[in-house]
Amino acid sequence: MKYTEDHEWLRAEKGEDGSDIIVVGITEHAATQLGDVVFVELPDIDVMVASGDEVVVIESVKAASDILAPIDGEIVEVNTKVADNPGLVNEDPLGDAWFFKMKVDDPAVIDQFMDEDEYNDLIS
Amino acid sequence: MADLKRTALYDLHLALGAKMVPFAGYEMPVQYPAGVLKEHLHTRASAGLFDVSHMGQVILRPRSGRLSDAAAALETLVPVDILALPEGRQRYALFTAPDGGILDDLMVANRGDHLFVVVNAACKEADAAHMRAHLAGACEITELPERALLALQGPAAEGVLETLAPGAAAMRFMDVATLHWGAVELWVSRSGYTGEDGFEISLPADNATAFARALLANAAVQPIGLGARDSLRLEAGLCLYGHDIDTTTSPIEGNLSWAIQKSRRANGLRAGGFPGAPRILAELAQSPSRLRIGLLPEGRAPMRDGTQLFAGPEGGEAIGHITSGGFGPSLGAPISMGYLPASLCAAGTTVYAEVRGKRLPATVAAMPFQPTTYKR
Numbered sequence: 396m397k398y399t400e401d402h403e404w405l406r407a408e409k410g411e412d413g414s415d416i417i418v419v420g421i422t423e424h425a426a427t428q429l430g431d432v433v434f435v436e437l438p439d440i441d442v443m444v445a446s447g448d449e450v451v452v453i454e455s456v457k458a459a460s461d462i463l464a465p466i467d468g469e470i471v472e473v474n475t476k477v478a479d480n481p482g483l484v485n486e487d488p489l490g491d492a493w494f495f496k497m498k499v500d501d502p503a504v505i506d507q508f509m510d511e512d513e514y515n516d517l518i519s
Numbered sequence: 520m521a522d523l524k525r526t527a528l529y530d531l532h533l534a535l536g537a538k539m540v541p542f543a544g545y546e547m548p549v550q551y552p553a554g555v556l557k558e559h560l561h562t563r564a565s566a567g568l569f570d571v572s573h574m575g576q577v578i579l580r581p582r583s584g585r586l587s588d589a590a591a592a593l594e595t596l597v598p599v600d601i602l603a604l605p606e607g608r609q610r611y612a613l614f615t616a617p618d619g620g621i622l623d624d625l626m627v628a629n630r631g632d633h634l635f636v637v638v639n640a641a642c643k644e645a646d647a648a649h650m651r652a653h654l655a656g657a658c659e660i661t662e663l664p665e666r667a668l669l670a671l672q673g674p675a676a677e678g679v680l681e682t683l684a685p686g687a688a689a690m691r692f693m694d695v696a697t698l699h700w701g702a703v704e705l706w707v708s709r710s711g712y713t714g715e716d717g718f719e720i721s722l723p724a725d726n727a728t729a730f731a732r733a734l735l736a737n738a739a740v741q742p743i744g745l746g747a748r749d750s751l752r753l754e755a756g757l758c759l760y761g762h763d764i765d766t767t768t769s770p771i772e773g774n775l776s777w778a779i780q781k782s783r784r785a786n787g788l789r790a791g792g793f794p795g796a797p798r799i800l801a802e803l804a805q806s807p808s809r810l811r812i813g814l815l816p817e818g819r820a821p822m823r824d825g826t827q828l829f830a831g832p833e834g835g836e837a838i839g840h841i842t843s844g845g846f847g848p849s850l851g852a853p854i855s856m857g858y859l860p861a862s863l864c865a866a867g868t869t870v871y872a873e874v875r876g877k878r879l880p881a882t883v884a885a886m887p888f889q890p891t892t893y894k895r
Contacts (some may be wrong), residue, residue: 430554430555430746431554431556434820434853452820452875454821454846456554456746457549457746459821459823482556485554
């Protein structure tokens with residue numbers, strides 16, 4: 396798992412067709428800082444996005460915030476479970492509450508991001 | 520958080536694991552480890568303890584010794600009947616401006632030989648100056664920074680307070696009384712800012728932590744931060760000064776005409792005689808051009824403070840805006856309040872809120888969103 400400065404986690408996996416997929420969620424630290432999440436708006440699928448694009452809107456009891464695409468790629472799947480049950484983001488941010496999957500040409504694209512130790516240094 | 524003041528309960532908040540934020544010049548708990556949703560729901564299900572010591576507590580004592588003189592003086596600043604307020608009762612009031620705007624909202628209690636006034640934290644210095652400028656002839660004006668103010672709200676509040684301070688259960692909504700917790704004198708009102716039955720309790724700051732701990736020792740009571748205080752009052756349809764009402768809104772636009780008794784209205788015993796009376800009485804007679812209303816967004820997206828409102832799904836100029844909005848935990852849905860032209864204020868009217876560039880429908884709804892449970 397890799398981590399961004401925007402408190403996202405990125406995990407590489409293989410798609411059913413063997414393509415390279417990056418799964419994106421937010422860290423436990425981010426979920427705690429946001430507070431109780433009450434609304435999640437997911438992106439459309441089969442859409443190309445660029446790194447830095449706002450792709451997900453999260454509203455907590457406190458405020459709205461955006462999740463940015465961490466890399467360039469195609470959104471191939473979104474997790475409708477978090478839209479139906481936004482509280483999942485607080486319950487299981489690193490597991491069930493992933494937000495979207497992106498298809499990438501080269502999974503090594505996430506090597507540029509922090510590993511767990513580096514991320515823990517960032518938030519400590 | 521330099522330059523911020525602390526209430527008497529500051530150390531207790533830290534001990535309880537509160538997340539502290541700046542609010543109205545104070546370091547205040549926005550939430551405890553349970554979080555806003557659980558704190559909100561706990562208050563509606565059992566009892567929540569709130570530190571509201573940042574609010575301003577002021578005594579107006581008549582120089583003549585006759586309370587009616589203090590009441591008559593205060594009536595020159597508020598469109599509210601204070602003279603008819605019986606001893607042991609409290610009433611909601613508004614400081615109005617000469618142009619009919621609202622300077623602050625407040626509670627006024629008749630405590631026998633004096634009036635006891637509670638004002639908003641962010642306005643308390645201006646309010647004290649306002650009262651000194653206009654009431655000093657009739658009243659001795661004493662601010663009480665050495666007193667703390669706690670609120671105990673929710674269905675279990677009555678039982679919890681009665682065991683510590685006998686007499687609480689006998690009070691009705693908006694009664695005020697002096698009760699005793701051991702040797703400590705408590706100035707109690709049966710009121711609050713959540714829509715629930717409950718109490719606000721003024722006591723010496725030196726006793727506040729011990730009293731709060733005594734309340735929290737009851738398993739029914741949990742500490743509640745400002746986050747849940749806001750969602751509770753929003754569900755109850757109660758105004759937040761500086762958001763839902765301010766110097767640009769009149770009491771009538773703010774849908775607070777219920778707070779203006781007959782005696783202060785046209786043809787009343789003491790009609791007018793408060794700042795902004797010409798505009799406020801005219802709006803009472805003719806209805807204002809806009810009104811504060813409740814809104815239920817159709818989807819799940821919260822519509823927050825500042826969101827612009829439109830008559831249709833596309834085009835046209837904004838017709839109003841949202842002044843408070845968020846998620847209502849007890850309703851399990853987003854709720855908002857805001858201002859709309861009087862012609863679009865009927866319950867059931869659909870309007871459109873522009874959220875992140877998209878027009879989303881919302882329905883005008885009666886408030887409170889959540890039924891109140893006051894012990895009348």
